[in-house]
Amino acid sequence: MAPPNNSSGTALHESLDITNVDKPFKSTTWKPAARRNKNLKQVLTEVNRAHAASIMASQAQTEANTGDNTPIPESTLAGLSARATAAQQATALQKLSLSAGQPAPTYGNIDAAPSLHPANSGHWCDITGLPSSYVDPKTKLRYANKEVYAVIRGLGQGVSDQFLAVRGANIILK
Amino acid sequence: MSPSATEQPSSSASPKPPPKLYHVFEPKFPGTAPQAEDYGSKYRGRSDVAIVIDNGSWNTRVGWSSESTPRITFPPICAKYRDRKLARTFTLVGNDTYIDSNARTASKNAFDVNVVSNFDVMENILDYSFLKLGIDDDDGISHPVVMTEALCNPTYTRKTMSELLFEAYNAPSVTYGLDSLFSYHYNGGTTGLVLSSSHTTTHLIPVINSKGVLNMATRLNWGGSQATDFLTKLLALKYPGFPKTYQQQMESLVQEHCYVSQNYKAEMSGYLEMGGLDERDRAIQFPFTEVVKEQKSEEELARIAERRKESGRRLQEQAAKMRLEKLKKKEEELAYYQHILEKGKSETKKNFSRLLENEGFRDEAQLEKRVKELEKSIRRSRNKDLGIEEEEEEEVPTFPLLDTPDEELDEDGLKQKRAQRLLKANYEARQRLRAEKEKERERLRLEAEKEEERRTNDLEGWIAEKRAMREGLVAKLKEREQRKTQLSDRKSLASLNRMKAIAHLASDEPTRKRRRGNDEDTFGADDDDWAIYRDIATVNEDEEEEDEEMQTELKNLEAQLLRHDPNFTEDSLQSAKSDWSKSLVHAFLRGCHPFDPENQAEANQMHLNVERIRVPEVIFEPSMAGVDQAGIVEITSELLLNRITEEKQRESIYRDIFLTGGYTLFKGFEERMRTTLTSVLPFEAEFGLRTAKDPLLDAWKGAALWSKSNIGHPTWKGAAITKAEFTEKGADYIKEHNLGNVMG
Numbered sequence: 034m035a036p037p038n039n040s041s042g043t044a045l046h047e048s049l050d051i052t053n054v055d056k057p058f059k060s061t062t063w064k065p066a067a068r069r070n071k072n073l074k075q076v077l078t079e080v081n082r083a084h085a086a087s088i089m090a091s092q093a094q095t096e097a098n099t100g101d102n103t104p105i106p107e108s109t110l111a112g113l114s115a116r117a118t119a120a121q122q123a124t125a126l127q128k129l130s131l132s133a134g135q136p137a138p139t140y141g142n143i144d145a146a147p148s149l150h151p152a153n154s155g156h157w158c159d160i161t162g163l164p165s166s167y168v169d170p171k172t173k174l175r176y177a178n179k180e181v182y183a184v185i186r187g188l189g190q191g192v193s194d195q196f197l198a199v200r201g202a203n204i205i206l207k
Numbered sequence: 208m209s210p211s212a213t214e215q216p217s218s219s220a221s222p223k224p225p226p227k228l229y230h231v232f233e234p235k236f237p238g239t240a241p242q243a244e245d246y247g248s249k250y251r252g253r254s255d256v257a258i259v260i261d262n263g264s265w266n267t268r269v270g271w272s273s274e275s276t277p278r279i280t281f282p283p284i285c286a287k288y289r290d291r292k293l294a295r296t297f298t299l300v301g302n303d304t305y306i307d308s309n310a311r312t313a314s315k316n317a318f319d320v321n322v323v324s325n326f327d328v329m330e331n332i333l334d335y336s337f338l339k340l341g342i343d344d345d346d347g348i349s350h351p352v353v354m355t356e357a358l359c360n361p362t363y364t365r366k367t368m369s370e371l372l373f374e375a376y377n378a379p380s381v382t383y384g385l386d387s388l389f390s391y392h393y394n395g396g397t398t399g400l401v402l403s404s405s406h407t408t409t410h411l412i413p414v415i416n417s418k419g420v421l422n423m424a425t426r427l428n429w430g431g432s433q434a435t436d437f438l439t440k441l442l443a444l445k446y447p448g449f450p451k452t453y454q455q456q457m458e459s460l461v462q463e464h465c466y467v468s469q470n471y472k473a474e475m476s477g478y479l480e481m482g483g484l485d486e487r488d489r490a491i492q493f494p495f496t497e498v499v500k501e502q503k504s505e506e507e508l509a510r511i512a513e514r515r516k517e518s519g520r521r522l523q524e525q526a527a528k529m530r531l532e533k534l535k536k537k538e539e540e541l542a543y544y545q546h547i548l549e550k551g552k553s554e555t556k557k558n559f560s561r562l563l564e565n566e567g568f569r570d571e572a573q574l575e576k577r578v579k580e581l582e583k584s585i586r587r588s589r590n591k592d593l594g595i596e597e598e599e600e601e602e603v604p605t606f607p608l609l610d611t612p613d614e615e616l617d618e619d620g621l622k623q624k625r626a627q628r629l630l631k632a633n634y635e636a637r638q639r640l641r642a643e644k645e646k647e648r649e650r651l652r653l654e655a656e657k658e659e660e661r662r663t664n665d666l667e668g669w670i671a672e673k674r675a676m677r678e679g680l681v682a683k684l685k686e687r688e689q690r691k692t693q694l695s696d697r698k699s700l701a702s703l704n705r706m707k708a709i710a711h712l713a714s715d716e717p718t719r720k721r722r723r724g725n726d727e728d729t730f731g732a733d734d735d736d737w738a739i740y741r742d743i744a745t746v747n748e749d750e751e752e753e754d755e756e757m758q759t760e761l762k763n764l765e766a767q768l769l770r771h772d773p774n775f776t777e778d779s780l781q782s783a784k785s786d787w788s789k790s791l792v793h794a795f796l797r798g799c800h801p802f803d804p805e806n807q808a809e810a811n812q813m814h815l816n817v818e819r820i821r822v823p824e825v826i827f828e829p830s831m832a833g834v835d836q837a838g839i840v841e842i843t844s845e846l847l848l849n850r851i852t853e854e855k856q857r858e859s860i861y862r863d864i865f866l867t868g869g870y871t872l873f874k875g876f877e878e879r880m881r882t883t884l885t886s887v888l889p890f891e892a893e894f895g896l897r898t899a900k901d902p903l904l905d906a907w908k909g910a911a912l913w914s915k916s917n918i919g920h921p922t923w924k925g926a927a928i929t930k931a932e933f934t935e936k937g938a939d940y941i942k943e944h945n946l947g948n949v950m951g
Contacts, residue, residue, distance in 0.1 A: 043293065048239060049306065051335055052287075052298040058348045063375040069326045069367050073319040076361045078464075097297055103512040138948060140322070143426045148837035148846070153470060154830045161795045162441075162817040164476050180791050186692070199440050201833020 084139075125196055159196045160184055173197065220688035226490040226800050228812070229463070231456040236305040240279055246341030251352070254379060257351040257914040260336065261386060261907035264318040264428035265406035265431065265869060267301070268907040269336040272353065272914035277907045279339050285331040300335035310861040320428075321357040321407045322364050323826040330371060337376070351927060353914045355386040355906055358410050358424055360948055366939040373933045380927040386906035387412060388419045388946040390867040390899050393909030398856075399863025402843065403879075409826060409839060411846055413860055418945040423850050427836055429826050431869050435461050437832050438822045445796065446813055450493065460815065461822060464489050466819040466874035469882065471827070478817050479794040488798035488816045495811040527592070534588050541550045541581040541807025544574060606631045627906070662771060670772045677764045680757055687754060708743050823873045827883070840880070861892050867906070913946065 071079075136142065148154065158165035158177035165175040169185050172193035176182050185193065197203035241846055250256055250271060257272040281301025288309060290294045294631065299306065304314040317328040342348055356365065356686070365383065372378045387403030387410055401412045401419075409427040413420045416518050425591035439457045443449070468474045478487060503511070544566075549561040551571065560570075568574045608616070608624040616624060662669045693701035730736050741749065768775040787793040787801055796802075798814045827838045837845070843864075851857045863886070866877060877898050888894055899905045917923040926944035933940065943949050 046297060046299075046306065047289075049299050049303040050295075050297045051300065051331070051338060052296050054338060056334055057345045058376060058475075060347070060375050060377055061335070065326065065330065065375075066367075066370070071322060071363065072324045073322050073361075076322070076324070076363050079363065080361055104710075131393050138359050138421045138424055140357070140361050143424050145425045145427045145836045145842045147835050148830070148841055150841065151830070154828050154838075157821075157831065158476075160823045161791065162475065164472055164478065168577065178791060184792055191705055192447075195444055199437070199444070199833065201835070202833060203278065 080139065082139065159200070173202070226485065226488070226798060228490050228492045230492050231452075231494070232459040232463075233453060233455045234282075234302070234305050237302050240302065240339055241279070242339060243278060243341035243364065243848070246343065252349070253345065253446070254350060255918050257353045257382075257918060258337075258340065258348065259907060259909075259911045259914055260333075260352065260354045261389075261910060262323070262355050263386060263406065263906070264316075264321050264844075266903070267332055267336070268904070269340065270907065270911065271340070272911045272918070274911065279336065281335075283328070283332055285317070285328040286310040286312045286314035287327075287331070291554075298331055300331050310717075318407070321405075323368060324358060324364075326367055326371060326785065333371070333376065336544070342610055347379075349377075349379060349916070351382065351914070352378045353382045353384065353910050355389060355910060356511065358412070358426060359421070361940045365948075369933060369938050369940075373930055378930065380929045382914070382923075382927040382934075383941060383946075384910060384926075384944070384950065385412070385419065385948065386910075387677075387867055388414065389907075389909030389913060390902075390905035391418070391865050391909070392516065392901050392946060393668070393866065393905045393912055394867075396863055396865055396899075398632065398859045399865050400843070400847065400860050401865050401867065402839070402871075403868040404430060404826065404839070404866070405868035407433070409868070409870065411842060411848065413851060415860070417854055419947075421949045425842055425845060427826070427829065427834075427842060427848060428837060429829055429832075429834055430835075431458075431461065432826065433832070433834075434465070434822050434870070437825060438465075439820070442813055442820055449813065450495070452493070456493075460491065462872075464491075464815050465819050465822045467823045467876045467879045469875055469879055471820060471824050474820060475817065478820070479791055479792065481788060481799055484794055484799040484816070487819070488794075488814055489819065490798060490800075491813045491815060492808065493811045493813065495807055497807055518555045529722045530588060530592065534585060537581055537585050541578065541585065544578050544581070548574060548578065580761040605636060618708075650824050666771070670768070670775075673764055673768055673772070674775075677698040677761065677768065680761045680764070683760070684754070684757055687750070709737055712739065712743070719734070735829075823870075823876070826870065827879070840883045840887060843884065846931065847888065861894040862886070864894060864896045865899065867902045868936055869903055871898055871902045 042134055084190070156165050156175055157163065158181060159174045160181050161177050163177040165177045167177075168175050169182065172188070174185050174186060174196055176185055188196075193204045259270055259272050259277070261268040261277070265282070266280050267283045268277035268280045270279070271681065279301075284301065284304055286299045286304040286309075287296065290309070297310070299310050304310045307419075315325060315328050317323050317325050319325075323329050337348055341349075354368070354372075356368070360383070369381060372381050386405075387401045390403070391399070391401045391414060396414060397417045398415050399413075401410070401414055403410045403412070407430045409429055410424060411427075412424045435454065435457045439452070439454070439462055442452070442457075547562060547566065548571075550562070551574075554562070563574060566574070568577070606627040608627050609619060611620075613624070614620060656668070672674070690701055693699040694705065696702060765775075785799070788799075793802070795816065796814060798816065803809055821831070825834070827839055827840060829836050836842075847857060847860065851860060864880075866880065867928060871877065877896060881896050883893065884896065901908070917926070922944070926942055926947065928940060928942055941948065941950065
């Protein structure tokens with residue numbers, strides 16, 4: 034690609050550039066927040082942290098509640114039983130709804146689960162992708178036939194790991 | 208890992224036509240996107256027309272809700288870079304970044320997977336979009352915004368987007384919705400299962416009575432971009448050392464050549480078979496700069512040959528001249544010495560000897576010898592000039608003094624006799640050597656004759672013998688090769704034996720044999736004992752030499768067989784054993800044509816064959832690419848059969864399974880979904896499957912349709928967040944509506 038050294042190229046560049054184009058619709062006072070760019074991982078970690086904190090808080094609250102509501106012997110306070118059962122009913126309902134209803138869908142929890150039938154997935158040659166019924170015990174690569182096996186034998190150091198990495202079967206030492 | 212197949216054997220069938228070449232494409236700068244001129248006349252002040260933005264990770268599409276198609280479509284990328292020469296910062300958005308390599312390398316994507324992560328880029332994209340729409344209102348865009356977002360978009364992302372839209376652009380209201388649900392809406396669906404497989408993710412969302420049931424929504428982390436990455440990895444491993452490829456090139460390959468196989472296992476098993484491979488195999492030519500080898504024309508070649516000949520002639524002439532001069536000098540010398548000799552006959556002995564001394568000769572004999580030598584050399588060079596091959600008639604030297612007894616000789620004579628004896632011994636040795644050589648030559652000739660005779664008399668026997676010899680050699684070479692590879696493996700038997708031998712040699716302990724009473728160390732008594740030292744050496748120079756010898760012997764044998772054995776053709780040569788047309792690896796790497804590594808065009812070709820179905824297949828079997836999730840069919844059936852519990856709902860959902868998103872554009876996708884779903888769903892289930900009219904654009908169209916029909920209605924109020932609500936309720940406030948996300 035030739036660098037845009039001629040004047041027409043520069044003119045074209047300038048016509049495309051929107052840095053200094055007048056944008057009347059844009060607020061003049063607006064300033065973006067500092068560090069607003071976060072990648073997905075950062076965002077999700079924050080969400081998880083906030084979620085964990087809220088669970089902790091709610092747990093602390095329920096613990097405090099149970100501490101408050103020491104069970105009162107029924108026989109002694111029969112008059113209060115009606116009110117007590119009402120309160121108990123409410124909490125029970127809440128608990129039920131919490132256990133029965135799924136948690137609200139979030140970005141983190143809508144991921145599909147791993148397969149329940151992993152045996153159904155085929156074995157494919159790591160080199161050629163053909164159906165394969167052999168595994169090289171040394172490199173753990175699957176191969177289709179002896180010709181491919183010869184190729185595997187001839188692989189340089191570390192290359193077999195790259196092949197395994199394609200299907201996520203490589204061992205990563207940390 | 209290329210097989211050693213190089214040239215097509217000349218004897219094989221008629222040559223195939225060269226493969227059809229496909230080229231890789233990169234997105235080119237399409238030219239300046241037109242700036243809308245009609246804003247003032249058509250849309251200024253029309254707050255009932257929304258700006259619809261399909262904010263996807265593959266393409267951003269922006270337009271007016273009253274129109275049927277988006278005004279602009281571009282990838283969500285932005286290049287902001289400083290041109291040092293012009294001392295100026297450029298901000299280029301979308302397709303404009305393809306204008307040159309500077310912009311290309313500086314371009315950044317707004318998305319991380321399917322979620323906006325780079326809001327600086329996003330802001331530029333919005334700037335660009337509004338500019339291209341021609342909006343020139345002061346203080347804000349003054350049109351409601353309808354924007355798509357990711358399924359279960361994280362709150363932070365939505366919040367930042369809202370801040371951007373309300374605070375920077377002063378949008379009167381913003382509505383967020385899900386692209387796939389908009390697409391379904393556009394295609395008239397009310398109850399069904401939306402399967403949206405797009406650039407970065409694949410989503411499944413059941414819809415009941417036009418409302419997305421988000422708590423049953425599922426995501427599979429596979430889409431077009433992952434497919435592109437997968438292909439990139441596969442090709443990098445398939446062609447190590449291939450020149451750099453670009454993501455866009457790979458994208459074009461995925462889009463152009465990949466398709467969904469209807470029966471993956473069956474098709475895959477036969478994919479590399481030679482029959483019909485030329486149809487399945489796609490040769491992709493990558494751009495390369497040809498290093499032109501200078502082609503000389505016939506004339507030039509002739510001229511060069513002529514020049515070479517000319518200079519040769521000149522050299523020859525010069526040499527001849529020099530030789531002539533030398534010859535003349537020698538002749539003069541000869542004449543002079545002869546003259547002296549003549550003189551010697553007439554002169555007195557005393558004068559003559561003085562004369563000789565002056566000339567540097569000891570005695571007359573020496574002078575005579577000199578004369579003889581000169582004569583000889585003159586004759587020889589004359590003959591050479593005249594081109595006469597003179598048989599060197601070596602004159603038998605005489606050794607007269609040897610026969611005279613010592614007593615008759617004086618001191619000088621004795622010395623001469625000794626010298627003569629030496630000369631005689633030398634001479635005799637030479638003669639013996641010559642005779643031996645002659646004998647050897649004779650022997651070889653006889654042998655060849657004998658073999659010739661044998662061959663003519665008993666060709667079959669001869670051939671059998673030669674073949675057996677060849678077989679033996681080949682086996683031996685193979686064995687050596689095997690041993691070598693075994694030695695490289697520490698645990699192999701060969702290595703173990705070697706270690707044992709070393710340990711045994713190093714130990715001072717008496718061996719078992721000796722302990723039995725045979726006390727003598729007999730090592731070395733047999734010469735073969737020493738071979739052990741040769742065996743334990745890993746790199747054996749002798750062995751390599753031997754290998755080479757065997758190779759040459761093999762070559763000789765094969766040459767003989769080629770010449771005389773009618774059944775022994777080029778094909779049966781050891782080097783042709785790895786015939787490319789029978790090689791699976793060759794078919795995989797180079798398709799159904801021979802490969803010439805010298806050919807630069809071919810060296811810059813990739814062959815797509817198994818990848819064509821392997822890459823799109825991952826969505827059905829994600830473990831192929833290391834994604835630890837169930838395949839799309841399993842997810843779908845699990846959702847339909849187990850998670851939707853109400854019978855009636857399930858049945859109505861069966862009836863409308865709706866495919867949308869770019870991944871569904873793969874040829875055969877819908878058909879494959881149909882056949883596999885039929886096999887997993889209960890047989891009485893009456894299910895319907897359809898693909899969006901336009902899997903790419905329908906999300907935008909649906910959003911536009913929805914906006915157009917809802918603006919001013921209560922449903923609009925229930926979905927759009929107004930500026931007032933934004934300021935009052937906070938940046939992360941959203942309204943749940945049928946086609947949008949829910950509070951997380």
